[in-house]
Amino acid sequence: MRKSLMRMTLRQLQVFRSVCEQRSYSRAAEDMALTQPAVSLQIRQLEELVGQPLFDYIGKKLYLTDAAEALQRASADIFGRLESLDMQLADLQGSLQGQLSLAVESSAKYLIPHLFAAFRRDYPEVGLQLVVVNHAQAVRRLSANRDDLLIMSQVPADMALEFLPFLNNPIIAVASPDHPLCAREQLSLQDLTAWPLLLREAGSGTRQAGEEYCHQKRAHFPQTLEVGSTESQLEGVIAGLGLALLPRHAVRRELQSGALCELPVGELPLLRSWCVVHPRGKYLSPVAQAFFAFVRNRRSEINALAERFAAAAPGSTPGS
Structure with a gap:
């Protein structure tokens, strides 16, 4: 490993991630409660450590270079591991804590809050970051490893994925x-x-x-x-x-x-079938593992929840 990479700081990576998300130094400065020169300095120092430029300006728009995309993936893994460590430390203290990052296809958005509410009765200190997408966006998010888990109904056959049909x-x-x-x-x-x-x-x-x-x-x-x-x-x-x-x-x-x-x-x-999905080989945080296990082990409870939730019009049989 390059010795220069060992000199990166978490603060530099936090600033870098904000610039990537905001696509703007000034908006990243607002997001991080810093001045714009401070953001520029952190990025410049990071570029020196990486040895390559991280951003290009084309027509007043900021674009990520190939080096930035690689660093973005690495930083997501680093912060994901830190969040997982936080969850594990909380688990050692006797409670599961943390946040589940979940993306769902839009037609499932009516049901999933009820499913998460049932999960949260077992793990009341777990939070939820829910993103609603269509199928094409879900596939792109899987490719980019953007979320802990996804819920979708048509699992792509040409991707290396682990999935569990549950409803x-x-x-x-x-x-x-x-x-x-x-x-x-x-x-x-x-x-x-x-x-x-x-x-x-x-x-x-x-x-x-x-x-x-x-x-x-x-x-x-x-x-x-x-x-x-x-x-x-x-x-x-x-x-x-x-x-x-x-x-x-x-x-x-x-x-x-x-x-x-x-x-x-x-x-x-x-x-x-609705399926809970993640890339094969992905490291799952303790919260994601707990949610996956909940979906796998509580099928009868989930089916009962769905029947109550999705009762059809009077005179028809739910699930028929």
């Missing part, structure tokens, strides 16, 4: 309650294609799963409307703009209140 994620067809299809007792996917289908943005896991399944069943929708979120899909369907394929967990309140109608489509629900 069914049923995708159903919904319409506004006054839609003509709601009066039908039995439908096929093909019956839905005469109406517009509201879709999430490209990169959404629910959209990808729905499109692949409809293609497999030869149900082609000539009219589609793209919206930017599950909430927009819900409002669009309620407003009568069309139909949507959505996770039952995400529409439970609207089904219970009668604001939406679940269509009796013979080929649905489309069943996918």
Whole structure:
């Protein structure tokens, strides 16, 4: 190892990480409660130790060099290990403490707070940093090792990942309650294609799963409307703009209140599994290990929680 690297300080790495996150020396100075010259000095000293420039300015925008990206990954590992040490020391004192960094696909955001609340009853001193992303963003975060754990429904087969399926994620067809299809007792996917289908943005896991399944069943929708979120899909369907394929967990309140109608489509629900995922070989903090073990060992409790949480409209059976 280069002797110069041994002279790096944690403070320098903290300043460096702030500049990386803020993409600005001045905003990093505000974040770190330092002056801008002090930030510049810390980065300059760090560049001397590394032996390469860390940032480039192009068109008044700050970009990370290859050396900076390598240092960013190393610093994330260093601070992750320190946080893990803090958790282990707390564990030795008889309590698990620390923060779980968790990324979830957006259609799971309705359920995961309830799941974490159940986990926190066992570990009341654990905090949560929750990031909601679409499927494409989740894959990028896995590649960059940004989070302790991710929860997603379609695990990429071309990545070296450890994953644990823990809960069914049923995708159903919904319409506004006054839609003509709601009066039908039995439908096929093909019956839905005469109406517009509201879709999430490209990169959404629910959209990808729905499109692949409809293609497999030869149900082609000539009219589609793209919206930017599950909430927009819900409002669009309620407003009568069309139909949507959505996770039952995400529409439970609207089904219970009668604001939406679940269509009796013979080929649905489309069943996918929620999985807790991390890169293979990743060092898991004690908090992440505890959460992974909770999901693995408490399946019956999680299923019961999901059934209460995702109860379907009156008269239908949850999870059917």
